[in-house]
Amino acid sequence: MEYLYYPGCSLECSGKQYDESLRAVFHALGIKLTELDDWNCCGATIYMSVNEATSLAIAARNLALAEQSGCHELIAPCSACYTVLLKTNRFLQDSPELRTKVNRILAEAGLRYGLTVKVRHPLDVLVNDVGVEVIALSAKQSLKGVSFAPYYGCQIVRPERGFDDREFPTTMDRLFERLGATSVYFPMKTRCCGGMLMTTFPDVGLELVKELLGCATENGAQCITTTCPMCQLNLEAYQKRVNKLFGASFSIPVVFFTQLLGLALGCPEKELGLQRNLVPLTEPLSALVA
Amino acid sequence: MTNRDVLAGPPSAAEQELRRRFLEQARDVPGSDRIARCLQCGTCTGSCPVSYAMDISPRTVIALFRAGEMERILQSRTIWICASCYMCTTRCPQSIKITDLLYALKRTAMDEGLYPDGFPVYRLSKNFVRMVNRYGRNNELRLLASYYLKRNPFGLLRLLPLGMLMMMKGRVSLFPRKIRGVRAIRKILEAAESLKAPPEQHAGVEYAESMIGYRAVG
Numbered sequence: 094m095e096y097l098y099y100p101g102c103s104l105e106c107s108g109k110q111y112d113e114s115l116r117a118v119f120h121a122l123g124i125k126l127t128e129l130d131d132w133n134c135c136g137a138t139i140y141m142s143v144n145e146a147t148s149l150a151i152a153a154r155n156l157a158l159a160e161q162s163g164c165h166e167l168i169a170p171c172s173a174c175y176t177v178l179l180k181t182n183r184f185l186q187d188s189p190e191l192r193t194k195v196n197r198i199l200a201e202a203g204l205r206y207g208l209t210v211k212v213r214h215p216l217d218v219l220v221n222d223v224g225v226e227v228i229a230l231s232a233k234q235s236l237k238g239v240s241f242a243p244y245y246g247c248q249i250v251r252p253e254r255g256f257d258d259r260e261f262p263t264t265m266d267r268l269f270e271r272l273g274a275t276s277v278y279f280p281m282k283t284r285c286c287g288g289m290l291m292t293t294f295p296d297v298g299l300e301l302v303k304e305l306l307g308c309a310t311e312n313g314a315q316c317i318t319t320t321c322p323m324c325q326l327n328l329e330a331y332q333k334r335v336n337k338l339f340g341a342s343f344s345i346p347v348v349f350f351t352q353l354l355g356l357a358l359g360c361p362e363k364e365l366g367l368q369r370n371l372v373p374l375t376e377p378l379s380a381l382v383a
Numbered sequence: 384m385t386n387r388d389v390l391a392g393p394p395s396a397a398e399q400e401l402r403r404r405f406l407e408q409a410r411d412v413p414g415s416d417r418i419a420r421c422l423q424c425g426t427c428t429g430s431c432p433v434s435y436a437m438d439i440s441p442r443t444v445i446a447l448f449r450a451g452e453m454e455r456i457l458q459s460r461t462i463w464i465c466a467s468c469y470m471c472t473t474r475c476p477q478s479i480k481i482t483d484l485l486y487a488l489k490r491t492a493m494d495e496g497l498y499p500d501g502f503p504v505y506r507l508s509k510n511f512v513r514m515v516n517r518y519g520r521n522n523e524l525r526l527l528a529s530y531y532l533k534r535n536p537f538g539l540l541r542l543l544p545l546g547m548l549m550m551m552k553g554r555v556s557l558f559p560r561k562i563r564g565v566r567a568i569r570k571i572l573e574a575a576e577s578l579k580a581p582p583e584q585h586a587g588v589e590y591a592e593s594m595i596g597y598r599a600v601g
Contacts, residue, residue: 102521106556107549131563133519138467140515142489142508145411147575151515154564154571187413194578201574202567247468252482259473285432285468292527293504294464297436330545369552 095125096218097159097167101174101322102134108171108322110366114351115170115215117364121355122223122231129159129167137173138288149191150198152181157199157206170215170351172321173288176248178212183253214249216320216350217256220264225271233359236274238377241353242314243269243276244305246324247285259283265318265350272357277312281305286327302327303335306343316378318350325349329371346372356381394451401453404494408487412480415487420477421445427471427481437461441471441481444488457497462488463504503534516572519562524555 104112119126132155140148156178159167169175185192186208196205219228243265250259257264260283266276286305291298305328309317319325329347336342348370355365361383362368374382394402409415421442428440439447439459447456456462462485471481492498493505510529514521524546531539549555562568 103523105520106523107554109554133562133564133568134515134521136515137511137521139508139511141483141486142505143493143512144490144575145408145486146578147572149411150571150575151568154567184411184413191411191413198571198574198578201570202564204567247466247470251469252472252480260470285466285470287433288466288468289507290433290464290466292530293507294436297433297464300436301432330549369554371548371552 094123094222095127095164095166096213097162097164098126098128099132099135099155099159099167099169099174099178100128101169101171102137103171103173103322107326108349110352110369111170111322111325111349113364113366114349114355114360117360118219118351118355118358119215121358121360122219122228124218124223126168127162127164129155129162132158135169135174135177137177141177146191146194146198148177149181149184150195152177153185153195153199153206154202154204156181156210156212157204159210160207161204165210166213166218167210168213168215168218170320171323172246172248173323175212175214176251176253179253179255182208182210182212214256214320216249216264216268219354220268221256225268228268228354228358229271232272232357234357234381236269236272236353236357236381239269239274239353239381240277240313240315241269241274242279242309242312242317243282244279244309244317244319244324244328245283246319246321247283249320250283265320268350269318269353272354274353277309277314279308279312279314281308286324288323288327291327291331298327299331299335299338302331303339303341306332306335306345307341310343310345314345315375316346316348316353318348318353320350322349332372344372346370346374346378348374353378356383359383398451398453401457401491401495402448402451405448405453405487405491408490408494409484412483412487414478414480415484417477417479418445418448418484421449421479422477424476426474426476430470430474431465432468432470433464433466437464441465441485444485445479445481454497456488457492457495458499460499460502461485462492463499463502503530506530506533514559516568517561517565518559519565519568520559522556522559524557525559 136148136151287298287301332343352365425442428434428442439461465485507530
């Protein structure tokens with residue numbers, strides 16, 4: 094099994110542990126990952142605010158490079174990158190005019206995109222390509238006793254009809270339940286964490302984070318598993334501020350799903366970047382750390 | 384201004400121009416003509432996690448568009464508070480791409496320089512784009528610093544403890560790296576600029592032209 098890997102800008106800094114744990118997990122499962130050479134920023138949700146065709150062309154450069162490399166499956170872990178690249182594929186597919194326009198733009202950079210690259214999320218690849226049974230066979234320890242809130246965030250499942258339900262997905266739930274953990278009742282599993290609002294409208298951002306943390310802890314979660322670097326940062330880094338603003342007392346670890354998966358697979362702490370998380374793991378999770 | 388004045392007659396020339404600009408931006412959104420199918424059911428507003436903080440709800444945005452109140456929409460906080468969670472788009476019974484239409488409104492507002500007072504949120508977008516154009520990738524530290532320094536320097540001070548903690552954890556990159564293909568990015572940008580005018584024939588054009596002079600109430 095072989096895939097192209099598009100880390101995205103966040104995984105190089107604020108989401109570094111996501112990159113590290115993802116590589117560790119794929120390595121442990123014997124799946125080859127090749128980083129897309131010289132990838133550029135996907136534009137995220139922000140470039141679209143400025144210019145649509147340009148944002149599509151900027152994103153399409155990556156797809157064109159992937160096409161050139163010969164491998165047609167591109168893994169994009171960050172939700173924003175994932176949704177932008179998927180959207181680019183969708184818009185170019187649905188609109189011949191846009192396709193022509195974007196290819197004219199790309200031609201100036203000596204590139205062309207023929208819509209042959211499939212954009213995949215690592216959660217989708219792990220559960221649907223590799224399969225939970227295969228992963229369970231490779232597990233070195235059980236996650237029994239761990240209760241987690243499976244937080245998907247918004248852009249991994251919306252707006253495209255992708256690998257799971259757009260409002261109540263279960264891919265991550267199934268993965269960790271097969272490994273022995275218990276997923277708590279978590280109706281806010283795809284509710285927005287606010288994204289960049291934490292910077293532009295912090296009051297609103299903090300309110301959204303408070304609701305998510307509240308839902309997770311009320312339902313007995315010991316940790317929150319995430320699939321997006323923005324969500325992870327928002328839920329983890331502002332707990333003190335939320336506590337101060339709302340008179341709460343949240344202190345719940347927020348891990349990337351690949352970090353929890355890596356624990357089950359027996360990967361060492363440093364490989365999973367667990368020391369980079371801001372809220373330390375508590376029992377029984379901390380007992381699982383090698 | 385009486386109700387009669389509001390209801391009667393086509394929208395003003397300025398309003399029509401704003402509409403034209405918006406519909407041009409919306410042209411790149413496939414299916415943007417479905418905006419005419421809006422039932423005003425309010426599912427979008429009910430689904431939106433941040434609608435409580437908006438001055439104009441998503442449903443009202445479409446109602447105002449039809450009533451010929453583009454300027455009011457562009458002066459609202461609404462389009463900037465949208466976090467693009469796509470819940471509205473997912474649930475809209477008429478499959479209207481509301482989130483993407485709000486992006487088109489953002490672009491129109493930026494092109495026209497229309498923002499609510501004391502509202503530098505668009506600067507984040509501009510700085511982001513500037514950084515991608517320069518390096519090919521984004522550097523979070525620089526982006527945040529450039530945004531806060533202009534808007535709210537004290538906000539930056541407040542973030543300092545978190546910033547230092549993140550730095551100790553190795554989650555901050557101080558120096559942006561240029562990708563090898565940064566010239567390709569610039570060529571892409573120039574090409575995109577040159578292709579901006581004039582717009583090609585599009586199925587939405589008929590709708591667009593008739594929508595410009597059109598005014599509906601309610």
